[in-house]
């Protein structure tokens with residue numbers, strides 16, 4: 001009898017301590033029904049947006065995950081059994097599966113995708129060719145409509161989505177300013193990712209630093225919301241665009257979120273603010289891939305992987321990412 005370990009949501013977490021919220025359980029490897037596939041998971045992706053699904057809030061973009069469910073998240077792995085048309089044992093795939101040694105999914109509801117194995121590092125399907133890269137590209141190009149020569153600001157800039165957004169904006173000829181927590185991240189942004197400037201929101205007066213930007217900010221790729229958005233609004237250029245990608249500063253807040261304190265600046269500066277959710281863009285994402293792959297091959301788009309080994313250490317990796325102890329993309333290697 002071979003076992004499958006999986007993480008089960010036991011209670012809604014408070015803050016970034018997940019020890020009481022999840023339990024690592026054992027079962028026999030699940031069987032599959034018609035229309036399903038079984039995947040031996042190799043890597044799990046830690047994504048900040050999933051923090052919202054494990055709260056009781058019902059007004060998010062995804063319904064809350066019921067307590068006592070297996071935790072869900074993006075996985076990379078290989079199909080071991082298939083009863084779904086178009087998928088066969090041996091296929092290397094990405095999907096929304098479970099935090100488990102073995103995931104059971106149906107293609108239509110999990111985004112199950114067969115992947116190209118002709119790349120040096122398969123983890124790039126969570127990196128330069130993955131969901132965070134599509135999100136960065138869609139937010140900058142399709143939502144904020146950035147133009148060469150513009151000033152683009154990115155928050156949570158040293159994280160997975162933010163670090164890709166900084167590089168994509170730079171590759172498209174923009175002047176890029178990143179906001180991140182701590183001097184090591186700020187050095188990374190300027191010295192390794194080619195940002196023109198970095199602002200350490202934990203040490204600097206963000207609003208005062210932003211006020212020094214000549215001409216103001218043309219486009220803001222917002223990953224965090226909260227007080228940083230308040231500091232940005234009065235420093236936007238007239239007719240500036242804000243792509244609201246995420247609100248990680250508020251995901252663990254209990255009760256309804258409070259709107260921006262400087263709401264007036266939307267009128268005063270004639271700003272356009274658009275929230276976007278990458279599943280709405282999936283039909284366009286394949287069209288982003290050739291450009292992303294070209295930049296990856298030219299060394300113009302890189303992802304630093306922050307890797308934890310072992311399914312049993314998943315909660316450490318999750319807390320690392322949500323408390324900002326990561327640089328780059330947080331993944332768990334469970335091979």
Ligand SMILES: NC(=O)c1ccc[n+]([C@@H]2O[C@H](COP(=O)([O-])OP(=O)(O)OC[C@H]3O[C@@H](n4cnc5c(N)ncnc54)[C@H](OP(=O)(O)O)[C@@H]3O)[C@@H](O)[C@H]2O)c1
Nearest residue numbers: 047048049159160161180181245246247248249277278324
């Ligand atoms: N709209 C979409 O479809 C979509 C898709 C993917 C991701 N996202 C969003 O993109 C954002 C980044 O997600 P990710 O998965 O790539 O994670 P990530 O950026 O790799 O990690 C999260 C980062 O958030 C920052 N952070 C945490 N708490 C913060 C706070 N209170 N104030 C400011 N920064 C804080 C931390 O960096 P610091 O050390 O710099 O604080 C941390 O590194 C999230 O908001 C997520 O929901 C949205």
